[in-house]
Amino acid sequence: MPEKVIVVGAGPVGSLAALYAAARGFDVDVYELRPDLRDPETTPLNFTKSINLALSERGINSLRKTGLPDLADDILSATFPMYGRMLHMRKNGDYIRAAQAYDARGKSLLSLDRAGLNKTLLDRLESLPNVTFHFNHKLTGADFKKRLAWFEHYSKASESNRPLEIEVPFDFMIGADGAHSAARFHLMKFIPMSYQQEYIDKLWCQFHVPPAPNGDFRIPPNYLHIWPQDEAMFIALPNLDKSFTSTLFLNRDGFSALDASGKVVEYFQSKFPGVVPDLITADELRKQFATNAHLPLISIKCSPYHFESSGVIVGDAAHAMVPFYGQGMNTGLEDVRVLFEFLDQYPADRAKALAKYSEERPADAHTMNDLALRNYQEMASDVKKPLYLLRKWIEETLDLYVPTSGWATQYSRVTFSNMRYSEVQQRAQQQAKVLNGVMGATLVTILGTGFLFARSGGLGRVKMGVLRGMCWVARRGVEIVKGYD
Structure with missing residues (x-):
C-alpha cells in the first residue's frame, strides 16, 4: 500500500512538492488554509499578494525534474523574458533610461505572475489520480512521533458553530506553508531548531x-x-x-x-x-x-529542516528571504528538487535522506538569504555608479574572452546556473582575492614606474597629470574588486 504524504501549503513550492511526491507513487493529500485560488469567487487576502516573480534557471530546472512531461513548457509559455535592467534616472537635470544586460551571453530572467504559476501547478495536480485537495484547512497540531496531524476545517462548522477539527494520520509531512509556517512551529516541538527572524x-x-x-x-x-x-x-x-x-x-x-x-x-x-x-x-x-x-519584508533562517523520517520544511517555511535578488521562489523550487534527489538516493531510508538534506541545504539557503539582503544596495544605489559598471565590465570580459579560466560574475552563477549558493559565494570570494592581488600589483607598478620616471629628469605638469590619472584608475580598480569581499 502506498505511503501517505501530507503537503501543508498549496502555493507554488507546496504544489511542486506534491507533484514530485505524486510522480513517485505516493498518495498525496494537499492541505491549504485558503480557498482554492482557481475559484473565481475567491478573494485573495492582503497577505496572499506577491511581488511579481522572476523565474530563473534553478526554478526551471526544478520544474523539468518533476518527471511530468510538458509541465515546464506550459509554465514557460506564460512568461516574459527580461534581458537586463533598465535604469530610470535624472542626469544633469534630464530624465534618462539606461539598459544594463544581466548576462554577457544574453541570458534572461522570466517575468511570471505568481497566481498563473500556482494555477498551472494546481491544475496538473488535480489531473493526477493519487492527489486530493483539502482547501480551507488550518494546521493546528502535529505529532511527528505518532505521525498524526490536526486541522480545523473552516467550510464545515460543528454544532457549536466552531470549525470542525479533524485528525489525519500520515507517513510523511512536507511543510510548505510560508514564512509564518504552522508546520515549522509544530516541528520545533520535536527538534532543537535554531531560528532567526528579521x-x-x-x-x-x-x-x-x-x-x-x-x-x-x-x-x-x-x-x-x-x-x-x-x-x-x-x-x-x-x-x-x-x-x-x-x-x-x-x-x-x-x-x-x-x-x-x-x-x-x-x-x-x-x-x-x-x-x-x-x-x-x-x-x-x-x-x-x-x-x-x-x-x-521578512528574512528567516533556521536549521535543521527535518525530524527523523516523518517531517520536513521547504521554501519560505525554511528560509523566507527579501526579494531583492529575485531568488525566493527559485530557491523554494530548488529545495523540492534537492529534497527528492536525496529521497531517490536513499529510497529505503527516508530518515537518512532527510538528515542529508538538513545537513546540506541550510548552508545554501542561508547564503542566499544574505545575498538577497545585500542586493538591495546594488539595485537601489550601486547600479548608478561608474565603478559598479567598470567592475561588471571587467568580470564579463574575463568570462567571455577567457572562458577556460572558469570566471563568471556572482550574479550569473546565482541566476543562470545550478551551482550551490554556498559554492557561488566561495567562488566570488576567490575571484575577489585574485583581482585584489592583480590590481594591487598594478598600483605598485604604476607608482614605482612614476617614481623612477620622476627621478630620471622630472615631470612636467602634463606628465604629472597623466601619472595621477593612472594612479586614480589603479586605486579605483582596487576599490571595485574589494566590493566582493
Missing part, C-alpha cells in the same frame, strides 16, 4: 501599470525597470497582457510620512521620473497607494 526597515506596496491607450507596452518590455533612489526604489516587471506589475520599496518612516502628508504624487515626481503621469495617472497613483497594503 524584519528589515523596508515596506513594499504594489502598483498596476496598465497597457498604453493603443494596447501596447508603455515602456520597453524586455527589462526589469528600476528607479534607484538609495533609500527608496520603484521597480516594474512586464506581463503578457502588456501591463506592468510595479512595486515601491521604502523605509517605514517614509511610508508614514507619505501617509500623513498625502503627497504621494509629489514624492513620485521628485524621485521616480517618468512614472507620473506617463505610467500611472496622479489619481490612480493616489488610489493605489491608499488602497494597496504596505507590507513588511
Whole structure:
C-alpha cells in the first residue's frame, strides 16, 4: 500500500512538492488554509499578494525534474523574458533610461505572475489520480512521533458553530506553508531548531501599470525597470497582457510620512521620473497607494529542516528571504528538487535522506538569504555608479574572452546556473582575492614606474597629470574588486 504524504501549503513550492511526491507513487493529500485560488469567487487576502516573480534557471530546472512531461513548457509559455535592467534616472537635470544586460551571453530572467504559476501547478495536480485537495484547512497540531496531524476545517462548522477539527494520520509531512509556517512551529516541538527572524526597515506596496491607450507596452518590455533612489526604489516587471506589475520599496518612516502628508504624487515626481503621469495617472497613483497594503519584508533562517523520517520544511517555511535578488521562489523550487534527489538516493531510508538534506541545504539557503539582503544596495544605489559598471565590465570580459579560466560574475552563477549558493559565494570570494592581488600589483607598478620616471629628469605638469590619472584608475580598480569581499 502506498505511503501517505501530507503537503501543508498549496502555493507554488507546496504544489511542486506534491507533484514530485505524486510522480513517485505516493498518495498525496494537499492541505491549504485558503480557498482554492482557481475559484473565481475567491478573494485573495492582503497577505496572499506577491511581488511579481522572476523565474530563473534553478526554478526551471526544478520544474523539468518533476518527471511530468510538458509541465515546464506550459509554465514557460506564460512568461516574459527580461534581458537586463533598465535604469530610470535624472542626469544633469534630464530624465534618462539606461539598459544594463544581466548576462554577457544574453541570458534572461522570466517575468511570471505568481497566481498563473500556482494555477498551472494546481491544475496538473488535480489531473493526477493519487492527489486530493483539502482547501480551507488550518494546521493546528502535529505529532511527528505518532505521525498524526490536526486541522480545523473552516467550510464545515460543528454544532457549536466552531470549525470542525479533524485528525489525519500520515507517513510523511512536507511543510510548505510560508514564512509564518504552522508546520515549522509544530516541528520545533520535536527538534532543537535554531531560528532567526528579521524584519528589515523596508515596506513594499504594489502598483498596476496598465497597457498604453493603443494596447501596447508603455515602456520597453524586455527589462526589469528600476528607479534607484538609495533609500527608496520603484521597480516594474512586464506581463503578457502588456501591463506592468510595479512595486515601491521604502523605509517605514517614509511610508508614514507619505501617509500623513498625502503627497504621494509629489514624492513620485521628485524621485521616480517618468512614472507620473506617463505610467500611472496622479489619481490612480493616489488610489493605489491608499488602497494597496504596505507590507513588511521578512528574512528567516533556521536549521535543521527535518525530524527523523516523518517531517520536513521547504521554501519560505525554511528560509523566507527579501526579494531583492529575485531568488525566493527559485530557491523554494530548488529545495523540492534537492529534497527528492536525496529521497531517490536513499529510497529505503527516508530518515537518512532527510538528515542529508538538513545537513546540506541550510548552508545554501542561508547564503542566499544574505545575498538577497545585500542586493538591495546594488539595485537601489550601486547600479548608478561608474565603478559598479567598470567592475561588471571587467568580470564579463574575463568570462567571455577567457572562458577556460572558469570566471563568471556572482550574479550569473546565482541566476543562470545550478551551482550551490554556498559554492557561488566561495567562488566570488576567490575571484575577489585574485583581482585584489592583480590590481594591487598594478598600483605598485604604476607608482614605482612614476617614481623612477620622476627621478630620471622630472615631470612636467602634463606628465604629472597623466601619472595621477593612472594612479586614480589603479586605486579605483582596487576599490571595485574589494566590493566582493
